[in-house]
Amino acid sequence: MSTHLSPPVTIRDVAHAAGVHVSTVSRALNPDKRGMISEEVLRVVEEAAQRLGYRPNRAASALRTGRTHTIGVLVPDITNPVFPPILQGIEASAAARGYFVFVTNVMDHALARPVVERMLAQQVDGLVMAIATRDDPLVDYLQKAGMHTVLVNRADESGRLPAVVSDDRLAMKLAVDHLVACGHRRIAHLAGPQNVPTGVARRQGVEQALRDRGLELAAVVECESYSREAGRHAMEQLLAQHERPEAVVCCNDLVALGAYDLLRAQGLRVPQDISITGHNDMPLVDMVDPPLTTIRLPHRELGWRAAEMLFDEIEGKALSASTVVLRPELVVRESTRRVTP
Structure with a gap:
């Protein structure tokens, strides 16, 4: 039939x-x-x-209005717990305006250009990008293509594109000030990748905070990525090549967990032997042993504000590229300790 x-x-x-x-x-x-x-x-x-x-009929609507009511979002690692709440904020803003969100995971930055070209072929109305690197040629490409774009979590250092970020330098100052207040003087840093703005800004934040206290950075090791494995490897390098520090400021929570792994394998205790701080306050770091002292960011607000800025761009309300900087917050737990004089 x-x-x-x-x-x-x-x-x-x-x-x-x-x-x-x-x-x-x-x-x-x-x-x-x-x-x-x-x-x-x-x-x-x-x-x-x-x-x-x-x-x-979205196709007919797009022909009539010139808009598809879709936006693209590019993140560097969807498995990183930082990004789901950022995506929630973006989707909340988009849903309120009747927009659909395409999310793409771009772990290899070499694939960023082809992904963006595919997004343009799909005629998205704009992009929110969390994948910008320093001096990123993709920024030039997007500007020449006339694509409405807002950066989130990482800013374009030249200020060519609008961005919503957390204050990375202040975040590291909060961590350093806490460690100094605890009596630590020999403080090291496991830095983020120096080809991305967050890695550079956080390292500069640590160095400046120590200078403000009349201290020098005991040691710094650059992580290959913002991952647990990279943190373990960097911590291993730190202990092998430098005098053991009293405290380590880690560029993010995953790196801090990698440092935990290495220290435990070498029979060292946190915080009795080395105090550790993280950055992001990702889910469950309050349940690791010991609970991690870290920096809390308003991740959902980062995403929501980035989407709102993008829609202002799409609707012609934005006057010029601007950067919105949100304030981080220190969360003290049990991975840091006060040194007895």
């Missing part, structure tokens, strides 16, 4: 069922214009659309 697909429900069908003009249905189903319609008419139109099983 053959089956025949029913023709798709059109906006005219909805208008006929609701007893209103086609233009009224168009406005009622458009998030940007539904405020022009009374609540009663909105209810009638939405009920009719739901009853008939109406689905908007």
Whole structure:
């Protein structure tokens, strides 16, 4: 027995069922214009659309308006616990405006350009990027392509694109000041990759905070990535090549957990032998042994503000590229200790 697909429900069908003009249905189903319609008419139109099983024709809408009501989001590592709450913030902003979000994991930055080109081919209305590197040619490409773009978590150091970031230098100052207040003087740093803005800013933050206290950085080892394995390897290098520090400021929580692993393997205790601090306050670091002293960031707000800035760009409301800097917060737990004089 053959089956025949029913023709798709059109906006005219909805208008006929609701007893209103086609233009009224168009406005009622458009998030940007539904405020022009009374609540009663909105209810009638939405009920009719739901009853008939109406689905908007996004392709036709894009041809008519020049917008697809989609945005792309590029993150460097979707498994990093930092990024899910950032994505939640982006999606909350997008949903409120009737936008759909495409998320792409770009672990190899060499793939960033092809991914962006694919996004452009899909005619996304804009991009939120968490993958920017220092002097990134992708920024030039996006500007030349005329693509609305906002950076999140990592800023463009030249200020060419708008960005929403946390204050990395202040974050490291909070960690260093805490360790100095605990009596530590020989403080080392496991730095983030120096090809990304966050790695550079956090290292500079540690160095400046120590100078402000009249201290020198005991040692610094650059991590290959923001990962647990990279933290373990960097901690191993630190202990092998330098005098053992009293405390270590880690560039993020995963690196701090890698440092935990190495210290435990070498029979050293946190914080009795070495105090450790992290950065990000990712989920469950309050449940590791010992609970990690770290820096808390407003990750969801980072994502939400970045999306809001992007929509301002898309709607022509943004006057110029700007950087929004959110304040971090020190969270003291049990991985740091006060030194007895």
